[in-house]
Amino acid sequence: MLEIIDLSVSIDNKILLENINIKIPQGENHILFGPNGSGKTSLLMSIIGFPQYKVISGKIIFNGNDITNLSIDERARLGIGIVYQNPPGIKGLMLNNFVNKLEEKYGTKLYSYVDKLKMNELIDRELNINFSGGEKKKSEILQILTQNPDFIMLDEPEAGVDVENINLIGNILKEFLDRKKIKNRKKSSFIITHTGYILDYLSADKGYILINGKIVCEGNPYRIFELIKEKGFKECQLCKL
Ligand SMILES: Nc1ncnc2c1ncn2[C@@H]1O[C@H](COP(=O)(O)OP(=O)(O)O)[C@@H](O)[C@H]1O
Numbered sequence: 001m002l003e004i005i006d007l008s009v010s011i012d013n014k015i016l017l018e019n020i021n022i023k024i025p026q027g028e029n030h031i032l033f034g035p036n037g038s039g040k041t042s043l044l045m046s047i048i049g050f051p052q053y054k055v056i057s058g059k060i061i062f063n064g065n066d067i068t069n070l071s072i073d074e075r076a077r078l079g080i081g082i083v084y085q086n087p088p089g090i091k092g093l094m095l096n097n098f099v100n101k102l103e104e105k106y107g108t109k110l111y112s113y114v115d116k117l118k119m120n121e122l123i124d125r126e127l128n129i130n131f132s133g134g135e136k137k138k139s140e141i142l143q144i145l146t147q148n149p150d151f152i153m154l155d156e157p158e159a160g161v162d163v164e165n166i167n168l169i170g171n172i173l174k175e176f177l178d179r180k181k182i183k184n185r186k187k188s189s190f191i192i193t194h195t196g197y198i199l200d201y202l203s204a205d206k207g208y209i210l211i212n213g214k215i216v217c218e219g220n221p222y223r224i225f226e227l228i229k230e231k232g233f234k235e236c237q238l239c240k241l
């Protein structure tokens with residue numbers, strides 16, 4: 001579904017990512033680990049296509065199409081969705097109106113999710129303005145559920161979210177990823193996690209560790225997570241798997 005080939009990316013002439021190779025087949029969930037500042041968010045931003053992240057070599061293939069030079073909009077239309085680490089607030093846009101517009105545009109019913117995500121009190125507020133970490137994540141997840149992409153990327157979905165809300169988000173994500181696509185094939189995902197909580201809710205197929213913009217280790221995501229907890233990222237750099 002998604003294939004990243006020898007991708008190197010820079011911003012303001014500073015190299016952020018070097019020779020990244022990742023292949024996520026249809027129906028698989030891959031997990032990205034790495035210390036703060038290692039380039040995880042930059043990798044997601046490069047995949048969705050923010051132009052300030054300049055691809056200096058390599059390419060990104062999605063469902064057989066080379067998307068390396070497409071705009072964010074074009075990539076989204078091909079079926080890539082993203083839950084940002086820090087989504088922007090939009091003053092004057094009430095969540096209620098936003099949900100109505102999304103329902104109209106995509107022909108989906110959102111209010112069942114508003115209930116499930118316990119967002120009823122949020123609905124009369126401006127989008128992401130003074131939302132807590134957990135509230136922002138929930139409003140992001142709501143948008144993803146409507147757009148119904150085939151492939152989603154999640155940037156630390158459990159960061160700043162309390163245990164009860166992690167449970168809500170985790171279960172909804174699982175339900176979403178289990179939705180069948182055409183020809184009975186499932187959706188795929190690429191997920192950044194620090195706490196690993198999200199691993200309790202979905203079956204992860206492969207993990208990677210990113211350090212200083214390079215993938216230093218890849219393999220069984222559960223073993224990788226255990227290794228990080230036991231030995232820390234420094235030891236992982238020597239790849240013990
Ligand atoms: N827009 C930007 N301008 C300059 N430097 C950036 C920008 N975005 C990210 N960086 C730098 O790139 C490195 C990787 O950042 P990031 O991808 O956010 O890391 P992570 O998500 O792994 O914590 C950091 O050193 C960060 O300061």
Ligand SMILES: [Mg+2]
Pocket residue numbers: 040041042085155
């Ligand atoms: Mg980040």
